[in-house]
Amino acid sequence: MNASIVRDTHQVAERRTGLLAGFGAYALWGLLPIYFKLLHDVSPTELVAHRILWSVLFLVFVIAGMRLYPALWQACRQPRLVGALALSSLLIASNWSIFMWAILGGHLVAASLGYFLNPLVTVVIGTLLLKERLRRWQLIAVLIAAVAVAILASGEWQTLWISLGLALTFAFYGLVRKLTPVPSAVGLAIETSLLAAPALVVLGWLSAHQGLAFGRDPMTTLGLIGTGAATSIPLILFAVAARSLPLVTLGLMQYVAPSLQFVTGVFLYHEKLSPERWASFMLIWAALALFIWDSLRGARAARA
Secondary structure (H helix, E strand, O other): OHHHHHHHHHHHHHHHHHHHHHHHHHHHHHHEEEHHOOOOOOOOHHHHHHHHHHHHHHHHHHHOOOOHHHHHHHHHHHHHHHHHHHHHHHHHHHHHHHHHHHHHHHOOOHHHHHHHHHHHHHHHHHHOOOOOOOOOOHHHHHHHHHHHHHHHHHHHHHHHHHHHHHHHHHHHEEEEEEHOOOOHHHHHHHHHHHHHHHHHHHHHHHHHHOOOOOOOOOOHHHHHHHHHHHHHHHHHHHHHHHHOOOOOOHHOOOOOHHHHHHHHHHHHOOOOOOHHEEEEEEEEHHHHHHHHHHHHHHHHHHHH
């Protein structure tokens, strides 16, 4: 009896920790645009380069603190795994670049739409590439989302590439990482290390041709250094949540980030919502509601 009580108490505590970590990760991702908006004088290209380099340095301390160097060394000795992470590094760098351009260009609402679309795009990719079965209500949700994209294309085609670009790059990034057996922090460390040399080349070119924001003033310099922690901490929290929570719970929590981005874009930065955008968002939210309902129903059926 005592052993059972201790086990149940441990599970409750682990679940509570997972929920706090999950909400922390998604809340930070949702509020991250505010941080990057403070660096509006920095070009998106320089911002992404610094984000990569300072993430490498930050993850050195994280991996040391978590004693993950054996796992890092083992991963680096597997050429196929490093090759997969090279592909995922290109995808996440593309995602970061589009996201930076959207934030600094005043298109945060379009970016939030991309992350609302992401789970539905992930379902389509799983169906086409992993031969996963698409349930009836999932198919209806995907078709509703397709109508939303078509409406957006008809009236907001100038920013459609932001939404689709973010959704596709992050969905394919998730696919590659799903098929790559490596701890989250180790995978990110290898990805950012692979991107470090190109990032240095970019900063060198910018320094020679148009100058760097880094070193211009203390606030900007500290802000750029902080991008390493701002990038890595949510991912570490997400890894804690992923180990502690059911996938359905974790999947539902992912809508916290784009919701915060949407609210921030509309109410803090006063981005305009055209009728086409409102129609697209209403349809996407309807598709997501259908998708969530079907996921919960499937989870209950699986437990039964």
